[in-house]
Amino acid sequence: MEGIDHLAPERSKSQFDVDEMKIVWAGSPHAFEVSDRMSRLVASDPAFRKDNRPMLGRKELFKNTMRKAAYAWKRIIELRLTEEEASMLRSFVDEPAFTDLHWGMFIPAIKGQGTEEQQKQWLPLAQKMQIIGCYAQTELGHGSNVQGLETTATFDPKTDEFVIHSPTLTSSKWWPGGLGKIATHGAVYARLLTDGRDYGVHGFIVQLRSLDDHLPLPGITIGDIGMKFGNGAYNTMDNGVLQFDHVRIPRNQMLMRVSQVTREGKYVQSSVPRQLVYGTMVYVRQTIVSDASIALSRAVCIATRYSCVRRQFGGKKGGLETQVLDYKTQQARLFPLLASAYAFRFVGEWLKWLYMDVMKRLQAGDFSTLPEAHACTAGLKSLTTSVTADGIEECRKLCGGHGYLCSSGLPELFAVYVPTCTYEGDNVVLMLQVARHLMKTIAKLGSGKRPVGTTAYMGRVELLMQYQSNVQKAEDWLKPNFVLEAFEARAARKSVDCAKNLAKFSNPEEGFLELSAELVEAAVAHCQLIVVSKLCFRFIEKLQQDIPGKGVKQQLENLCIVYALNLLRKYLGDFLSTGCINAEQASLAGEQLRSLYSQLRPNAVALVDAFNYTDHYLGSVLGRYDGNVYPKLYEEAWKDPLNDSVVPDGFQEYVRPMLKQQLRNARL
Numbered sequence: 122m123e124g125i126d127h128l129a130p131e132r133s134k135s136q137f138d139v140d141e142m143k144i145v146w147a148g149s150p151h152a153f154e155v156s157d158r159m160s161r162l163v164a165s166d167p168a169f170r171k172d173n174r175p176m177l178g179r180k181e182l183f184k185n186t187m188r189k190a191a192y193a194w195k196r197i198i199e200l201r202l203t204e205e206e207a208s209m210l211r212s213f214v215d216e217p218a219f220t221d222l223h224w225g226m227f228i229p230a231i232k233g234q235g236t237e238e239q240q241k242q243w244l245p246l247a248q249k250m251q252i253i254g255c256y257a258q259t260e261l262g263h264g265s266n267v268q269g270l271e272t273t274a275t276f277d278p279k280t281d282e283f284v285i286h287s288p289t290l291t292s293s294k295w296w297p298g299g300l301g302k303i304a305t306h307g308a309v310y311a312r313l314l315t316d317g318r319d320y321g322v323h324g325f326i327v328q329l330r331s332l333d334d335h336l337p338l339p340g341i342t343i344g345d346i347g348m349k350f351g352n353g354a355y356n357t358m359d360n361g362v363l364q365f366d367h368v369r370i371p372r373n374q375m376l377m378r379v380s381q382v383t384r385e386g387k388y389v390q391s392s393v394p395r396q397l398v399y400g401t402m403v404y405v406r407q408t409i410v411s412d413a414s415i416a417l418s419r420a421v422c423i424a425t426r427y428s429c430v431r432r433q434f435g436g437k438k439g440g441l442e443t444q445v446l447d448y449k450t451q452q453a454r455l456f457p458l459l460a461s462a463y464a465f466r467f468v469g470e471w472l473k474w475l476y477m478d479v480m481k482r483l484q485a486g487d488f489s490t491l492p493e494a495h496a497c498t499a500g501l502k503s504l505t506t507s508v509t510a511d512g513i514e515e516c517r518k519l520c521g522g523h524g525y526l527c528s529s530g531l532p533e534l535f536a537v538y539v540p541t542c543t544y545e546g547d548n549v550v551l552m553l554q555v556a557r558h559l560m561k562t563i564a565k566l567g568s569g570k571r572p573v574g575t576t577a578y579m580g581r582v583e584l585l586m587q588y589q590s591n592v593q594k595a596e597d598w599l600k601p602n603f604v605l606e607a608f609e610a611r612a613a614r615k616s617v618d619c620a621k622n623l624a625k626f627s628n629p630e631e632g633f634l635e636l637s638a639e640l641v642e643a644a645v646a647h648c649q650l651i652v653v654s655k656l657c658f659r660f661i662e663k664l665q666q667d668i669p670g671k672g673v674k675q676q677l678e679n680l681c682i683v684y685a686l687n688l689l690r691k692y693l694g695d696f697l698s699t700g701c702i703n704a705e706q707a708s709l710a711g712e713q714l715r716s717l718y719s720q721l722r723p724n725a726v727a728l729v730d731a732f733n734y735t736d737h738y739l740g741s742v743l744g745r746y747d748g749n750v751y752p753k754l755y756e757e758a759w760k761d762p763l764n765d766s767v768v769p770d771g772f773q774e775y776v777r778p779m780l781k782q783q784l785r786n787a788r789l
């Protein structure tokens with residue numbers, strides 16, 4: 122059976138050029154070439170094996186992660202990989218590790234918040250991994266409310282030092298990845314106390330462990346916070362706890378790009394505008410949106426391939442049973458997720474552009490688009506990670522019982538992914554920030570100030586309040602304008618509704634708390650509109666400029682409309698109750714959606730092949746490229762340590778006495 126492509130009949134049905142689609146998915150021929158090369162490099166190296174991960178105990182698991190991280194670094198140096206290649210290689214190793222926080226948070230914190238001098242001092246050490254950093258912000262008692270952090274950094278003018286201290290149990294740093302066992306340094310966030318005042322939370326570089334024997338420095342208590350959800354999964358990461366007992370650091374280890382403490386202990390703002398720091402946040406969130414598309418596409422790839430292999434019912438006269446992907450219910454659950462994976466990929470690309478635009482403007486002293494960009498990235502982080510976490514779980518269910526096996530790859534993917542909904546901003550808290558921005562935008566409408574960027578549609582609020590869809594037949598829903606207008610009207614009406622209700626409160630903050638559930642709904646509607654508009658217009662516009670490759674454009678157009686119409690059906694209550702569309706138009710959307718599912722069906726496997734994932738990266742017996750699922754599932758089962766012996770350890774002591782009615786004499 123080896124060497125046979127069981128999915129070949131599916132691949133031969135496809136109506137588009139998969140190789141061209143691979144390039145569209147990757148972003149460019151260059152991006153495709155690098156990611157293809159790096160993924161093969163990792164897949165072909167047995168040192169990066171990961172199939173045994175769910176069975177390893179914590180210590181062994183963690184030791185393995187240290188080995189892989191060191192080996193990956195060695196390969197990066199030996200092969201003289203560029204930054205882009207190195208970061209791709211790390212992502213294909215596909216194992217959360219202390220290095221993620223070092224590269225992803227510690228180094229960006231220094232770059233974003235450190236002065237030039239500090240960058241010169243710390244970045245070369247960090248970039249050569251002579252020091253390993255973590256990002257220590259969250260505490261046992263406070264996470265989302267950063268201003269509530271309790272760790273203190275008190276300036277001592279006598280010695281020109283800050284004294285870092287954890288005054289309470291709840292001020293213990295709690296959660297930072299890499300902190301528990303590895304980090305030598307941390308970007309530590311603490312309340313700055315100087316000159317008799319509390320200046321709020323600021324960042325400091327603090328050495329945590331000795332660079333000789335790796336022991337915590339005096340006054341520092343440090344450890345791992347314990348096992349987390351799932352087997353393998355995020356347990357490869359040493360999320361840590363940290364307490365300071367009057368630990369002294371030199372004054373120049375405060376991250377001083379936007380504010381400084383002088384030798385005399387005076388707090389001064391630097392000439393660098395505070396807003397520049399937010400640029401880093403926009404960058405980090407943009408990566409999270411791109412990563413959401415990766416995680417969702419992995420799950421969708423597994424579920425799609427397996428749904429073509431799996432057959433249930435309908436075999437007539439001993440013939441083959443029906444492939445489960447041919448069931449309309451399977452399609453209606455899976456294809457919107459396939460469409461979302463593509464949608465988030467393109468929105469991630471757009472966010473890259475937005476980040477560069479914001480940075481260009483900030484450097485030119487133009488801060489006008491920053492609040493909007495900030496709200497937009499916060500909302501898209503929240504939206505895409507929530508959909509992805511739920512989507513991975515849906516893919517597990519789409520694979521029936523076998524999806525629950527660790528060898529399907531889905532339980533671990535889910536367990537690794539779900540905390541994304543919490544870190545880098547809890548998703549609900551982020552949506553509330555978006556809602557605040559929307560309410561401010563509406564409040565300013567009367568002043569003649571035109572809303573910008575993704576809130577520009579609010580400038581047409583009066584028209585949108587009157588809007589009624591003109592869709593008359595199912596095919597009308599294929600026209601981007603019809604889709605976009607319905608989403609704009611729904612989003613505007615939900616926000617205006619909230620604004621009207623808020624106005625009834627004499628205390629706006631009380632009103633905000635009371636209406637927060639509705640405000641989150643309005644923010645979600647706004648964020649869904651952003652995705653739809655970026656797809657319907659920007660992306661389809663790009664498509665009009667001729668995407669090479671037979672049939673590629675058609676597939677992408679279908680996916681865009683599936684994404685939007687599925688949302689419209691899912692949130693039908695919103696669209697109907699706000700009067701943007703009527704019941705007949707809703708039914709036509711359903712009809713169009715079913716027709717698009719039928720068009721996607723023959724292309725489904727090719728559309729997931731376009732992600733170009735190696736079997737190593739997918740890590741799933743169900744999602745194997747060759748579809749050879751059953752023999753491999755059978756093989757995997759025998760690898761379980763329980764199958765090392767025929768009679769399990771413990772049988773003689775515990776089960777045999779039960780069987781022989783001798784429990785009374787057994788030593789239990």
Ligand SMILES: Cc1cc2nc3c(=O)[nH]c(=O)nc-3n(C[C@H](O)[C@H](O)[C@H](O)COP(=O)(O)OP(=O)(O)OC[C@H]3O[C@@H](n4cnc5c(N)ncnc54)[C@H](O)[C@@H]3O)c2cc1C
Pocket residue numbers: 222256257258259262263264265266295296297298355360540543544545546547548549550553637
């Ligand atoms: C796997 C993992 C890795 C992490 N890595 C790091 C790291 O490297 N460094 C670091 O510093 N931190 C890290 N964190 C911590 C993470 O950033 C925080 O957990 C996150 O910011 C959420 O804060 P919290 O835990 O205080 O949640 P809470 O804010 O306590 O949330 C609890 C509930 O309250 C709700 N809630 C909170 N505030 C409001 C509000 N104003 N209105 C309505 N509802 C609200 C939330 O929606 C949620 O449902 C990590 C966390 C995890 C899970």
